[in-house]
Amino acid sequence: MKLNIPQKKIxxxxxxxxxxxxxxxxxxxxxxxxxxxxxxxxxxxxSYRIYMGGRILESYRVDAERGEISFASVDRQxxxxxxxxxxxxxxxxxxxxxxxxxxxxxMHFRIMxxxxxxxxxxxxxPRFCASLFRxxxxxxxxxxxxxxxxxxxxxESMLLRLLFSESGWGSPTFDTTPVPGRVTVRKSVxxxxxxxxxxxxxxxxxxxxxxxVTHISGEKIEARETRCAATGExxxxxVLERKA
Amino acid sequence: xxxxxxxxxxxxxxRLTNFLDRHPRLVRNFLRPMxxxxxxxxxxxxxxxxxxxxxxxxxxxxxxxEGVVDFGGVKETFYPSCMTTIMWEILxxxxxxxxxxxxxxxxxxxxVYMEIKFGIxxxxxxxxxxxxxxxxxxxxxxxxxxxxxxxxxxxxxxTNRFIHDEGGYGRIEVDxxxxxxxxxxxNSLTARLxxxxxxxxxxxxCGMIEGAxxxxxxxxxxxxxxxxxxxxxxxxxxxxxxxxxx
Numbered sequence: 413m414k415l416n417i418p419q420k421k422i423x424x425x426x427x428x429x430x431x432x433x434x435x436x437x438x439x440x441x442x443x444x445x446x447x448x449x450x451x452x453x454x455x456x457x458x459s460y461r462i463y464m465g466g467r468i469l470e471s472y473r474v475d476a477e478r479g480e481i482s483f484a485s486v487d488r489q490x491x492x493x494x495x496x497x498x499x500x501x502x503x504x505x506x507x508x509x510x511x512x513x514x515x516x517x518x519m520h521f522r523i524m525x526x527x528x529x530x531x532x533x534x535x536x537x538p539r540f541c542a543s544l545f546r547x548x549x550x551x552x553x554x555x556x557x558x559x560x561x562x563x564x565x566x567x568e569s570m571l572l573r574l575l576f577s578e579s580g581w582g583s584p585t586f587d588t589t590p591v592p593g594r595v596t597v598r599k600s601v602x603x604x605x606x607x608x609x610x611x612x613x614x615x616x617x618x619x620x621x622x623x624x625v626t627h628i629s630g631e632k633i634e635a636r637e638t639r640c641a642a643t644g645e646x647x648x649x650x651v652l653e654r655k656a
Numbered sequence: 657x658x659x660x661x662x663x664x665x666x667x668x669x670x671r672l673t674n675f676l677d678r679h680p681r682l683v684r685n686f687l688r689p690m691x692x693x694x695x696x697x698x699x700x701x702x703x704x705x706x707x708x709x710x711x712x713x714x715x716x717x718x719x720x721x722e723g724v725v726d727f728g729g730v731k732e733t734f735y736p737s738c739m740t741t742i743m744w745e746i747l748x749x750x751x752x753x754x755x756x757x758x759x760x761x762x763x764x765x766x767x768v769y770m771e772i773k774f775g776i777x778x779x780x781x782x783x784x785x786x787x788x789x790x791x792x793x794x795x796x797x798x799x800x801x802x803x804x805x806x807x808x809x810x811x812x813x814x815t816n817r818f819i820h821d822e823g824g825y826g827r828i829e830v831d832x833x834x835x836x837x838x839x840x841x842x843n844s845l846t847a848r849l850x851x852x853x854x855x856x857x858x859x860x861x862c863g864m865i866e867g868a869x870x871x872x873x874x875x876x877x878x879x880x881x882x883x884x885x886x887x888x889x890x891x892x893x894x895x896x897x898x899x900x901x902x
Contacts, residue, residue: 469713476711476817478843479826486736489824489845492771493731498763499743506751506759519739519746527736576723579734583723599722601733 417540422559425538429566432463440465458484458536459570468578471535483574485532493580496616497605513615520619527575528627536574541567548630549590565589568628575624582648584621591629595621597648603641612640614648625652658797659787660804669785670807673707683709702728703781706814712822727818729778730771737824740860741849757859764863765870771819772871781811792874798832805833812872825861826892837896839865839879844892847885856884858892865894875899 432439444465447453453461458471473482481488496516503512533542544564554561568589577583582600586592597617606613614637622635632655639649661669676683688709690696697705702715717726725732747756776786785807788794798808809832820828826844831837841847841861850857862879869877876899883889 468718469716472713474711474713474822476821477827479821479824479828479841479845480843481822481824483734487824489735489737489739490732490819491735491823492767492774493725493733494770494774495733495763495767498767498770502759502763502766503747503750506755511750515746515750519742522742522746523736523739526738526742530736530738573720577720578718578723578725580718580725580732581723583721597723599724601723601731604731 417543417560419557419559421540422557422563425541426559426562426566429463439463457534457538458574459541459567460538462570462573468574484535486527486530493601494605496602500602500606500613500615516615517619517622520616521623524575524620524623525627528624536571537567545571545628549628551590554590561589572624576620581617581620591625591631593652595635595650595652597621597650600641600648603648607642608644609640609642611643612637612648613642614640614650617648618650621650622652631655658791658793660797660801661785661787663801663803665784666801666803666807670803670810673807673810676707676709688714701779701781702818703811703814706818712818715818728775728780730774730780737845737849740846761859761863761866764860765867766863768864768867769871770867772815772868775815775819776871780815785811789872790874795832795873795875808832820864825864837869837877839894839896840891841894842891844885847892850886852888853884853886855887856881856892857886858884858894861892862894865896869896 432443443463447456447461447464447466453466453470456464458468461471462468468483471483472488473480475481481490500512500516503515506512507515533545536542537545541563544567549564554564568586572584572586575581576597580601582603583598585596585598587594587596597614600614600617602614602616618635618637622633625633625635633652634655635650635652637648637650639645639647641648676687691700691705691708691710692714697715700708702710705715706712712727715727716732718724719726725734744756744760747759750756751759776789788797791797798805809830812830812832816828816830820826824845825841826848827842829840831839841858844858844861846858846860858881862881865879866877877896878899879894879896881892881894883891883893885892
């Protein structure tokens with residue numbers, strides 16, 4: 413990862429983030445009002461709009477006449493959350509549970525991988541930040557520059573938020589950035605529908621997380637669920653390991 | 657005995673919706689902001705908000721802390737559209753093309769059946785207007801009253817716009833008055849992704865139509881795709897017939 417982001421820009425952006433967090437009411441009222449100005453709204457990347465109190469849904473392109481929706485240049489579709497349970501159940505009936513689990517994992521790995529490759533990062537991040545996710549992250553570079561490391565962490569959280577939390581998949585948190593070893597997910601969508609269960613059930617989530625971390629790290633990563641809310645735990649935990 | 661709204665309720669609701677159809681500016685400039693106003697949006701049914709001009713995206717509520725998306729009591733998940741192609745490839749490699757096609761149809765049917773059920777039990781429309789949902793005599797009863805047929809068609813079109821058109825699946829239109837029921841989809845997502853084909857490809861759309869109609873009309877329906885955009889037709893057309901018990 414070669415980066416040429418001026419330190420001034422990094423510091424300035426982090427100050428903006430700190431401001432919105434230390435003045436949440438002001439941000440909600442004043443910044444949201446400013447963000448409502450149509451020209452400004454269209455010019456701003458999605459992450460800015462979210463920090464200014466906007467909703468991700470306002471950043472979708474919706475063409476109801478043609479029946480098309482897209483986000484950051486990726487066409488999307490909406491399904492009821494029960495969909496994953498229905499897919500898994502039908503697949504398990506046809507090929508057995510073990511094969512169905514592997515198929516759910518592989519399917520969602522590919523879906524997340526293709527989505528990340530197709531995302532227009534310039535629509536999501538300020539132009540100078542988008543370059544952070546075009547190539548795999550170099551942890552040594554982040555270690556040398558704590559501000560850059562913090563910026564990377566913030567942008568990574570934003571990407572997770574947009575692709576998982578605000579898309580109805582549950583809310584993941586990484587134990588470390590940039591590359592996590594363990595991910596905790598609140599309300600993972602599979603655990604809410606395929607329950608109760610005596611064993612972990614979130615194979616689609618595991619595949620999606622593995623694809624996400626593979627994309628940012630540039631290494632082949634596999635995710636394994638070690639604790640699942642479907643078994644009565646408060647949340648789901650995934651361990652991420654390099655593929656042998 | 658099927659529970660239908662009274663003729664007075666039907667006529668009043670129809671007059672109101674006709675008035676809104678004739679005054680798009682009033683809807684756009686006055687009613688839509690009202691439908692999306694912070695306090696009102698919490699209490700209004702999403703269907704009523706839709707007639708007031710709100711879009712499905714106005715009516716989704718996202719809890720980013722929990723990672724949950726709610727649409728009038730129905731939990732929803734957003735996928736990139738490549739899911740349709742990837743799912744087809746994985747299923748057909750596991751169980752073969754014929755079985756994969758049938759499974760995609762079955763999955764869509766079951767999922768949409770449940771989604772419509774949760775929506776009607778949830779906060780989509782006032783219950784008194786949908787008390788007939790699930791009654792096997794619903795279709796005959798609706799067809800026998802022209803006003804009720806018009807009102808139900810309007811409600812159905814709105815629901816279709818919300819969950820199908822603004823769900824990214826193409827533009828759907830349903831003709832409840834025709835026998836068999838006819839459905840058309842312009843710019844169908846599946847046909848768009850499939851490219852050119854020598855046979856109909858919209859198994860998922862067939863399943864979605866079957867699931868929605870089977871729940872609403874209390875009978876099992878089977879959809880047949882009679883024209884498909886992937887085969888060169890202008891749009892995809894479906895006929896819906898009551899499923900014969902095997």
